[in-house]
Amino acid sequence: MKISDCASILQTSHRDQQILAASNFELTDLTQNTKTVQPGSCFVAIKGGHFDGHEHIQEVVDSGAKLIIVERPVEFAGDALVVMVPSTYKALAQLSARYFGDPSHQLTMFGVTGTNGKTTITHLIDQIMEDHGVQTGIIGTMYSKVGTKKLPAVNTTPEPLTAQRTLSEMVAADDQACAMEVSSIALVQGRAWGIDFDTAVFTNLTEDHLDYHKTFENYFDAKALLFSQLGNSYHAGDKTKTAVINIDDPHGKRLLDKTAANIITYGTKGEGILQAKNIQVTNKGTEFELQIYDETYPVHLQLMGNFNVYNALAAFGACYEHDLTPEEIIKSLESVKGVRGRFQVVPNDRDVTVIVDYAHTPDGLENVLSTINAFAKQRVFCVVGCGGDRETTKRPIMGRIAVEHSTDAVLTSDNPRTEDPDKILDQVVSELAPDTYTRLTDRRAAINYALEQAQAGDVVLIAGKGHEDYQIIGTVKHHFDDVEVVNDYFAQH
Numbered sequence: 001m002k003i004s005d006c007a008s009i010l011q012t013s014h015r016d017q018q019i020l021a022a023s024n025f026e027l028t029d030l031t032q033n034t035k036t037v038q039p040g041s042c043f044v045a046i047k048g049g050h051f052d053g054h055e056h057i058q059e060v061v062d063s064g065a066k067l068i069i070v071e072r073p074v075e076f077a078g079d080a081l082v083v084m085v086p087s088t089y090k091a092l093a094q095l096s097a098r099y100f101g102d103p104s105h106q107l108t109m110f111g112v113t114g115t116n117g118k119t120t121i122t123h124l125i126d127q128i129m130e131d132h133g134v135q136t137g138i139i140g141t142m143y144s145k146v147g148t149k150k151l152p153a154v155n156t157t158p159e160p161l162t163a164q165r166t167l168s169e170m171v172a173a174d175d176q177a178c179a180m181e182v183s184s185i186a187l188v189q190g191r192a193w194g195i196d197f198d199t200a201v202f203t204n205l206t207e208d209h210l211d212y213h214k215t216f217e218n219y220f221d222a223k224a225l226l227f228s229q230l231g232n233s234y235h236a237g238d239k240t241k242t243a244v245i246n247i248d249d250p251h252g253k254r255l256l257d258k259t260a261a262n263i264i265t266y267g268t269k270g271e272g273i274l275q276a277k278n279i280q281v282t283n284k285g286t287e288f289e290l291q292i293y294d295e296t297y298p299v300h301l302q303l304m305g306n307f308n309v310y311n312a313l314a315a316f317g318a319c320y321e322h323d324l325t326p327e328e329i330i331k332s333l334e335s336v337k338g339v340r341g342r343f344q345v346v347p348n349d350r351d352v353t354v355i356v357d358y359a360h361t362p363d364g365l366e367n368v369l370s371t372i373n374a375f376a377k378q379r380v381f382c383v384v385g386c387g388g389d390r391e392t393t394k395r396p397i398m399g400r401i402a403v404e405h406s407t408d409a410v411l412t413s414d415n416p417r418t419e420d421p422d423k424i425l426d427q428v429v430s431e432l433a434p435d436t437y438t439r440l441t442d443r444r445a446a447i448n449y450a451l452e453q454a455q456a457g458d459v460v461l462i463a464g465k466g467h468e469d470y471q472i473i474g475t476v477k478h479h480f481d482d483v484e485v486v487n488d489y490f491a492q493h
């Protein structure tokens with residue numbers, strides 16, 4: 001990309017437009033990180049919570065940056081071109097899309113938002129599309145999948161530069177589609193600006209991230225952005241856009257008038273274009289009848305739990321508009337054994353059903369425990385805690401859910417981060433009677449305790465960390481993997 005190409009992209013003064021248009025310089029890279037500036041780079045200064053690029057302009061000029069985008073005046077010595085825009089974050093989104101050749105236009109883009117189920121649904125979409133010859137990438141909590149490679153993820157939804165770079169790598173790796181988790185925080189910050197979604201999926205909205213959004217209404221507004229941004233044109237040649245919305249969730253109903261796109265509503269309570277009826281949950285899986293418009297199909301999922309019926313409906317609805325028959329989609333859904341760290345059963349020879357699950361919200365925890373209680377015949381242990389440096393209101397609620405929906409609540413740490421783990425636990429137990437739970441701050445000790453107590457036929461749920469292979473204490477990431485801890489215990493006892 002030449003500096004002159006930026007003239008049509010950036011919102012700048014007439015004078016800056018002329019300066020940009022006059023430069024034929026070929027940019028070598030685009031970055032918002034002072035540490036990765038190379039000779040010939042375009043550097044976009046972002047003011048974050050910890051670091052402000054505007055305060056490091058001399059450093060990036062010394063590293064060879066040729067074009068610098070700022071939102072306030074800066075001083076430096078050197079020959080870089082500086083352009084002022086109203087929002088450097090938006091400029092980053094605009095430049096990234098163009099720099100990487102608008103890759104989202106070359107991919108069938110699925111965006112999935114909602115409090116719970118995003119990772120699961122993106123993996124279901126991936127399975128369905130791949131089974132039918134559509135090579136599909138993933139962007140989300142666990143990793144990005146590009147071609148056959150899995151790359152580590154910092155955020156569930158990356159900032160615009162990483163997002164566009166990843167999408168362009170997918171195009172280069174011959175992916176034809178991408179299933180992407182779009183978090184509410186990402187929507188508010190504009191991390192998904194410039195990504196042209198074809199299908200947007202809404203899962204559900206329950207308590208989470210209120211530390212960030214402050215009010216539930218703001219949280220809803222954040223999720224709604226994905227739908228209001230889903231195209232607003234019926235121009236010949238435009239791709240048809242589809243919203244797939246959980247109609248059983250009152251917030252889903254409120255989304256219906258937020259989009260100009262076609263809408264597939266789904267639910268299990270008698271409403272929706274797409275419905276699940278006669279749901280039977282067992283400890284082997286879930287059966288139901290799927291009705292789409294006026295056709296009905298039997299479905300036998302290996303996935304457990306009522307909530308996974310919703311996830312399956314969401315994935316079905318998303319793929320339905322992409323030239324697959326209902327039978328084809330259902331066949332794929334039925335083949336899915338599970339997603340790592342989501343209701344993952346850890347095999348052992350003690351006949352104890354050990355389940356590692358990523359439930360880290362009140363709604364997620366309640367759903368998982370009610371799924372377990374539907375088949376459990378004896379005691380149900382629930383090992384759970386709450387993450388630090390995250391919203392605090394969910395803590396006593398999760399403590400209560402653990403105690404009310406299990407026979408043995410073992411309350412422990414999640415990722416304490418920079419908070420004192422014992423203070424987090426004080427909040428988790430703050431509304432509980434003293435003799436209704438066991439409290440063990442050390443997560444390994446808590447897991448071992450539950451496994452020691454459990455008898456053949458009991459269930460042990462270890463919730464909150466799912467696939468995570470670390471525990472963040474202070475600012476240090478220690479290796480910690482719930483599944484590994486369980487296997488260690490069984491190897492030693």
Ligand SMILES: CC(=O)N[C@H]1[C@@H](OP(=O)(O)OP(=O)(O)OC[C@H]2O[C@@H](n3ccc(=O)[nH]c3=O)[C@H](O)[C@@H]2O)O[C@H](CO)[C@@H](O)[C@@H]1O[C@H](C)C(=O)N[C@@H](C)C(=O)N[C@H](CCC(=O)O)C(=O)O
Nearest residue numbers: 032033034035046047048049050051155156157159183185
């Ligand atoms: C609160 C929040 O959203 N924080 C995000 C934000 O961090 P920040 O504002 O602290 O960034 P910063 O460190 O001040 O850096 C600002 C700018 O300076 C640059 N920089 C920084 C350091 C340096 O030496 N040089 C430099 O140039 C950075 O590249 C950046 O452009 O920008 C970072 C880069 O994009 C994100 O990784 C980071 O997410 C942090 C890790 C985080 O924990 N976010 C959570 C709250 C989050 O976003 N969660 C959602 C939902 C999760 C879910 O429900 O699944 C998610 O999508 O992940």
Ligand SMILES: Nc1ncnc2c1ncn2[C@@H]1O[C@H](COP(=O)(O)OP(=O)(O)OP(=O)(O)O)[C@@H](O)[C@H]1O
Nearest residue numbers: 115116117118119120141307342357358359364368
């Ligand atoms: N549709 C659903 N409704 C309620 N709970 C669910 C649903 N799907 C999954 N869960 C529960 O939430 C946990 C997290 O699921 P998943 O990872 O798919 O959600 P997510 O939206 O990607 O979460 P995150 O916001 O952390 O990325 C699961 O382990 C399960 O306990």
Ligand SMILES: N[C@H](CCC[C@H](N)C(=O)O)C(=O)O
Nearest residue numbers: 360386387390414415464465
């Ligand atoms: N995406 C969520 C995951 C929380 C997982 C839980 N283990 C925790 O650390 O609180 C977040 O970053 O808020």
Ligand SMILES: [Mg+2]
Nearest residue numbers: 118119141181
């Ligand atoms: Mg996720």
